Amino acid sequence: MSLTTPDALAGGPLTDTRRHLLDAATDVFAEKGFREATIREICQRAGANVAAVNYHFGDKEGLYEAVLTACRNDHRNPESHLAMDSSVPPAIRLEAYVRWMFRRVLALDREFPLGQILNREMIEPTPALSRVVEVHIRPEARWLGGLMSDLLGPGFARDELSRATMSVVGQILFYKHCSSVVHFLDETLMPRRDDFEAHVRHITDFTLAATAGLRARREAQSGGASAPADSASPPPFCNPNTPT
Amino acid sequence: MSLTTPDALAGGPLTDTRRHLLDAATDVFAEKGFREATIREICQRAGANVAAVNYHFGDKEGLYEAVLTACRNDHRNPESHLAMDSSVPPAIRLEAYVRWMFRRVLALDREFPLGQILNREMIEPTPALSRVVEVHIRPEARWLGGLMSDLLGPGFARDELSRATMSVVGQILFYKHCSSVVHFLDETLMPRRDDFEAHVRHITDFTLAATAGLRARREAQSGGASAPADSASPPPFCNPNTPT
DNA sequence: CGCTGTTTTAAACTGTCGTTTGACTTTTTG
DNA sequence: CAAAAAGTCAAACGACAGTTTAAAACAGCG
Numbered sequence: 001m002s003l004t005t006p007d008a009l010a011g012g013p014l015t016d017t018r019r020h021l022l023d024a025a026t027d028v029f030a031e032k033g034f035r036e037a038t039i040r041e042i043c044q045r046a047g048a049n050v051a052a053v054n055y056h057f058g059d060k061e062g063l064y065e066a067v068l069t070a071c072r073n074d075h076r077n078p079e080s081h082l083a084m085d086s087s088v089p090p091a092i093r094l095e096a097y098v099r100w101m102f103r104r105v106l107a108l109d110r111e112f113p114l115g116q117i118l119n120r121e122m123i124e125p126t127p128a129l130s131r132v133v134e135v136h137i138r139p140e141a142r143w144l145g146g147l148m149s150d151l152l153g154p155g156f157a158r159d160e161l162s163r164a165t166m167s168v169v170g171q172i173l174f175y176k177h178c179s180s181v182v183h184f185l186d187e188t189l190m191p192r193r194d195d196f197e198a199h200v201r202h203i204t205d206f207t208l209a210a211t212a213g214l215r216a217r218r219e220a221q222s223g224g225a226s227a228p229a230d231s232a233s234p235p236p237f238c239n240p241n242t243p244t
Numbered sequence: 245m246s247l248t249t250p251d252a253l254a255g256g257p258l259t260d261t262r263r264h265l266l267d268a269a270t271d272v273f274a275e276k277g278f279r280e281a282t283i284r285e286i287c288q289r290a291g292a293n294v295a296a297v298n299y300h301f302g303d304k305e306g307l308y309e310a311v312l313t314a315c316r317n318d319h320r321n322p323e324s325h326l327a328m329d330s331s332v333p334p335a336i337r338l339e340a341y342v343r344w345m346f347r348r349v350l351a352l353d354r355e356f357p358l359g360q361i362l363n364r365e366m367i368e369p370t371p372a373l374s375r376v377v378e379v380h381i382r383p384e385a386r387w388l389g390g391l392m393s394d395l396l397g398p399g400f401a402r403d404e405l406s407r408a409t410m411s412v413v414g415q416i417l418f419y420k421h422c423s424s425v426v427h428f429l430d431e432t433l434m435p436r437r438d439d440f441e442a443h444v445r446h447i448t449d450f451t452l453a454a455t456a457g458l459r460a461r462r463e464a465q466s467g468g469a470s471a472p473a474d475s476a477s478p479p480p481f482c483n484p485n486t487p488t
Numbered sequence: 489c490g491c492t493g494t495t496t497t498a499a500a501c502t503g504t505c506g507t508t509t510g511a512c513t514t515t516t517t518g
Numbered sequence: 519c520a521a522a523a524a525g526t527c528a529a530a531c532g533a534c535a536g537t538t539t540a541a542a543a544c545a546g547c548g
Contacts, residue, residue: 094382125424177421180369213453
């Protein structure tokens with residue numbers, strides 16, 4: 001299996017064509033997904049030969065993995081910092097998170113293609129799904145689960161917490177995964193730059209109203225009854241292979 | 245352009261091979277989507293020759309459209325009737341609708357492939373998207389918008405109503421569009437037959453708590469202020485081309 | 489039976505995409 | 519400087535998918 005390729009799997013030196021290929025591949029994979037992206041288009045955008053991908057990265061999958069390795073999540077975003085700041089009230093953190101994720105999902109910031117690649121990976125998973133989940137999705141899901149726990153208060157089981165978390169991201173991802181249908185139904189329904197904040201406020205308010213209502217009901221129910229041992233149950237979205 | 249095909253666009257007589265092709269194509273399109281479905285597999289399942297599709301339906305798109313024409317929505321479902329019954333309280337109708345849509349989305353009933361085809365059409369639209377939206381999606385969206393209006397009460401503008409409606413279907417569709425990620429994150433989170441009702445109840449409760457909270461806030465706000473002319477604004481998800 | 493129109497069939501055609509090849513050029517290095 | 523290694527390039531290969539073709543099989547009917 002020792003091919004002529006120099007360092008197909010390792011990072012290797014970032015020569016010019018390597019960089020150009022990585023940049024072009026990042027854009028094309030984000031725009032079209034792994035399957036619909038063609039090596040020919042990537043090489044054309046990179047100004048390289050068709051054989052360059054196989055030479056530098058082994059094959060198409062190797063290039064895709066290299067793109068995933070090169071992409072870093074956008075944690076320098078101020079919304080991200082606000083959402084992560086545990087000294088901020090949960091309602092404010094939720095709004096900051098919704099705004100942050102919504103921006104990434106809708107690709108309102110052009111210079112951040114990882115969000116698009118993650119979306120593609122959800123709809124049409126590739127062999128790199130496990131890495132994508134462990135590196136990018138699971139940490140964020142666990143964090144959001146903690147925030148939802150703060151909003152809902154005690155007395156909720158692990159799966160109830162998980163479902164509430166998924167209700168939040170479901171509202172956001174809907175606009176990405178169903179964008180063609182939404183656009184066709186009524187193009188004014190699709191978030192634009194001028195009404196983006198109204199969408200953020202709706203999803204935040206909808207979620208806050210829901211959690212407040214569920215919390216009030218749970219507190220009224222467990223007024224005298226014994227609450228389930230929630231603090232003993234593991235937090236949601238744990239890695240089952242990492243028993244930490 | 246007069247080909248040798250008998251009645252490529254019209255329905256034509258339902259000979260044996262036609263029926264077998266339609267049945268096989270329905271299954272394959274539902275399982276793999278338009279793009280990944282291959283004519284060769286459809287013909288193999290139908291026990292027909294590869295040229296049969298082009299002879300009977302013109303091309304792959306013609307077969308797809310014929311499948312869409314042959315598929316009818318499942319309005320004989322008891323949950324559908326309960327949801328549509330305007331004499332039933334809105335909260336009950338919402339729960340019935342969530343159960344109905346969830347079952348279609350998750351394909352818990354094997355004998356109803358249209359739901360899968362609709363899902364594929366959202367993620368990867370084909371030229372048949374406009375027909376699919378007008379025939380199947382828009383009527384249901386408008387109906388659900390009316391139900392959300394009942395839940396939210398007066399005083400909500402058209403786009404607020406639309407966003408609330410999309411918050412509901414977003415929660416449901418999430419499990420379909422992100423099934424691979426959810427399965428990988430924690431396979432116990434994916435709805436199964438034994439905890440399906442718990443998911444239905446969560447989405448229903450989450451939505452009911454949200455609408456109740458938003459309604460209470462709106463009623464408190466517009467205690468003395470003038471409410472916007474909501475009854476004059478058109479209902480959500482109207483067809484902009486049909487000014488009825 | 490023989491003719492006609494319809495349906496079926498095996499095979500080939502066309503285009504695309506990932507990959508490989510072998511010659512050529514550039515860079516590194518002893 | 520010259521040999522070796524690394525990189526580039528045009529061209530082709532092999533697989534696959536949608537479509538077409540032309541001959542064969544079949545049906546109805548005088």
